[in-house]
Amino acid sequence: MAATRIDCDIHPAVGGTRTTLLPYLSDHWKEQVVSRAIDGLDLNSYPPNMPFTGRVDWRPAGGKPGSDLKMVQRGAFDQLGSSHAICNVIYGAQAVFDSYMAADFCKAINDWIAAEWLSRDPRLSASIVVPMQAPDLAVEEIERRADDNRFVSVLVLAQGETLLGRRHYWPVWQAAAKHKLPVAIHAGSAYRTAPSSIGWPSFRYEYYLAEAQAFQAQLLSLIYEGVFGKFPDLKVVLMESGVSWLPAFMWRANKTWRGVRVEVPWVEREPASIIRDHVRVTMQPFDGPPDAVGVADVIEQIGSDKMFLFASDYPHWQFDGDDPMPPHLPASIASRMCQDNPLETFPRLKLAA
């Protein structure tokens, strides 16, 4: 068998609430989705027909990219050479306004992924999708899944209802930390506020680029609200965030903290060192400079070889060909990010023999 290579970010697609999820919904919501025709909750962040949402060779003849298990297995494992993969389901349950509907849809997604993906391929594990609209229900969902070690993290959107450091979310982080589940913050928006302070952009391209700044805001929020002080074992994984913004972001955070730290006296260390200890990033996309010297500089500036996690972001069109590894990555980083770092980041990840 090939060397262990853990793909930390692949995307099985939900067909719909009245199809894929129907058997997993409660009786109430089964009746509701049918009688009210509640469906079509694909997130606006990833329209299925947009080129970026599915690479040409990863699009099934019918259905959405990522909806066919056999095709995903061929792509993510046979073609890209991974030995294991973590499924992150990005569907609109996290964006639903009705928190009871959100909770039932999240529960259905988790039951569906366990029954129809994880049980059919031991190489797969998954993140728990939770209704952050109602933190108490999110905690319930984590507890419900906590005994199943095939669930290795808690998945939340980079752009949800409020910044993730806010105190009303702390019970969720407490539950995550208790069960050794890192919090995976994934690109995607619930469209509650504009994707940046400047307002609503014209293009999806623009929206996608702005997500990098949304991730930065989440890190500042988690740090300055004191989440990592309160939950010292908590790890946060940024998924599909882009990576190359980290150095300048950390410099600016350190400088601003030095100037204004009187406002947040509970933050006793430089933000950059907190980030290196608590934050991990998936390496697709990397968004690096075009040359090897530049890539080596960015890696050195980030200043930690533990932060990087191998990922393909299958079936998103992040790269062509068979190699998800960002170009020019130093060899030492490349080897750590496939096995050591993922196993350290996701302690529940039990590898198949």
Added chain:
Amino acid sequence: MSDVIDRPILAAEEAAKSRLRIIDCDVHPSIHAHADIEQFMPKRWQQHLRTYGSHLRTPYIGTTPYPRSSPLIARRDAWPPTGGPPGSDLDFMRKQHLDPLDIEYGILQVLDLFIFSQQNLEFGAAVQRAINDWQLAFWSDRDPRLKASILAGQDDTEFAIAEIERCAKIGRYVQINVCPRANEPLGRRRYWPIYARAQELGLPLGIHVGGYGGHAPTGSGWPSYYVEEHQSNAHTMAAQLTSLVLEGVPERFPNLKIVFIEGGFGWIPSTTWRMDRHFEAFRSEVPHLKRRPSEYVKEHFWFTTQPIDEPDEGKHLRSLIEWVGADRLLFSSDYPHWDFDDPRYAFKTPLTEAERRKIFNGNARAVYKF
């Protein structure tokens, strides 16, 4: 480290017998007394200011949404002995800033009276017009080193164009300022008439951080602390660069110069790498772009340096400067604010003589045609 920190830049210059004077692209003058500005307003709006004040998309009437780190975000030593807020006394500004740092030109950036964020657009127009007049009467007329900007809030585009015409006739303004936090991203088509006029007049478009456009300061909602809000200025600037490039503003107005002010410059490389990196996948959505995004950034945009990044290792700042390009950088101090950058100490890495000449003077001289 000490060879950098202790290097007295002005003395070194004198030794080189060719003095490098500083062009400071971000100096904040303040209104000393309401009467100073009211004299440039019609009675109706003087009355309005006193009765209704500023109606903004913020919760309080007496302070900013996030309490700042110091009174009026100022350096503690910048309060003039004659009274009034920091930046309101020209003599003190000369004595504390312009003279000792040998400032050849200082470009005025006015933030008073929430110039770009007044919900009542007519009042906002009256404020901008008054401040445009006040900049000349109280500053440029009294000290020719200080150069005024035409404040022209983009959301009342008709007013903005009229005000640009009025000020351009006077002929003493060096740039047109619009606001990065307003209703919509600056690249949107509705704002293009302003860019068309700026290009015809040969005036750079200045975008200074700030404003209350009603959108959350971050793409993920409202932060709790000033320390978060302060850093979100960089996010705002990254989003505006993206908007302007992707909407095709430089493609459509190839001679328009765009200056980003007080956003710093650390965020630029990763923002442009990211734009380029995803260009192929999204190209069919923006067929109006004829070149890769980074090429527009390298030709049409300039960035003021403050707040400058301070990596632990000087060589990282060196990489950053090379990635952005010394041609794109304009020194700025942000006097008299607390996060002021001193030209003698701000760059914690050695610059070549050519780089220093560009960043501290030459680039601004060319952009603003001094």
